[in-house]
Amino acid sequence: SQTIHQWPATLVQPVGSPLSLECTVEGTSNPNLYWYRQAAGRGLQLLFYSVGIGQISSEVPQNLSASRPQDRQFILSSKKLLLSDSGFYLCAWNQDRDFTGELFFGEGSRLTVL
Amino acid sequence: GQNIDQPTEMTATEGAIVQINCTYQTSGFNGLFWYQQHAGEAPTFLSYNVLDGLEEKGRFSSFLSRSKGYSYLLLKELQMKDSASYLCAVIDSNYQLIWGAGTKLIIKP
DSSP states (O other): OOEEEEEOSEEEEOTTOOEEEEEEEESOSSOEEEEEEEOTTSOOEEEEEEEETTEEEESSOSSEEEEEEETTEEEEEESSOOGGGOEEEEEEEESOTTSOSOOEEOOOEEEEEO | OOEEEOOSEEEEETTSOEEEEEEEEOSSOSOEEEEEEOTTSOOEEEEEEOSSEEEEETTEEEEEETTTTEEEEEEOSOOGGGOEEEEEEEEOTTSOEEEOOOEEEEEEO
16 A cells, blocks of 8 residues: 655754755655645645656745655755744645545644744 | 635534535636645545535535535534544646635534
8 A cells, every 4th residue: 555754743943954854655656746835724835746756846936945866755955944934844645647636645744943 | 816715613513514615716627625634634535526416425425516616525423533624625727736724623522
């Protein structure tokens, strides 16, 4: 069966520090991978998606970046965090790029920037 | 612009029935999802509607009216574990997934 894991679950970082969130998928090949941010009172915001190794599409211009070094690994990074980067980050995968299939989410990473 | 509206919060009693509404204004429509999200956890899939009508799955049912831009999620025989946020999401004409802010459902004994 397919599983998705992301880590760390919780982190508190000072403004200006770097960030690295990792996500891995098991039990499937060539998944579409996504990074979302969820802010209180707002819908899930798509940050990046990837349809294959090294292929990254950015939905929102910001100081975050994403990479996909392996088929089932997706990384969210920042060189210098801002206060506004605080939030709940979710990694997700599916097989259907048109979203007609279910999205499977990782456990989430709660980021607090102080 | 694209918009999905859901009530921010609802309260219901254990054992009762609750209906959570979702209205959408999007550039086209290719399907609608409902997800459940417990506090601090990841969303999990509940239902997918692409045609008008009611889809029933155990205690949960989801209804869609494309002409009205409207859906609802019906939860029967409420249990305390149903306390969660319920997210409505629509696939638009560009096959982008647009998310509502979610409805926080509080179940009281």
